[in-house]
Amino acid sequence: MATYRKYNWPKLFQSFEQSDLTQAAFCQQHDLNPKYFSRKRAVHVAAQPQRTSVMSASQSIHPWHIQRCLSLSLGPAKCIALHLC
Template identity: 35%
Template sequence: MSRVHRTREQWRQLIAEFEQSELSQKDFCEPRGINPAYFSQRRSELQREAEDNDTGFVLAVPQSPTSQQTLQLRVGPTELVLPLSVSPRWVAQLVKELSA
């Protein structure tokens, strides 16, 4: 395979295409002339970079006072609804475990 220089943004776009493609890495990389092992390495590096740059903050939205007292946590399309009585330490541990 010939070597092609790609920018970080080009790698991000390729990785986004791969994640939406439902193809195996090999099937995705082969027609594009990309070594699957190198693709995997770049993907891991960019994921680590994104995690390092992540502030760790999420939007917490309390429900209206008329509804049952709950806390909603939304990260992207995922939503978690918890009672306000839940321990903040438990929530912090849950978030930590889910991000690992």
């Protein structure tokens, strides 16, 4: 007969995201079935509210040229800056 365990899945997902491990290595370390972990994580990610992107534009004028900067933020750690001269 199979043994069923209860996990705090959100906490496990957070631990996985903060680790530098691959999903396979994380599952092996925590004695988890990788396919089941992947399925549970996909459901968890799909249930999360969509993060909104923040876009801002600024313009600075220097004596020798005009610089325009467009910054697009795609989350807490992803930012793209585009400088147009």
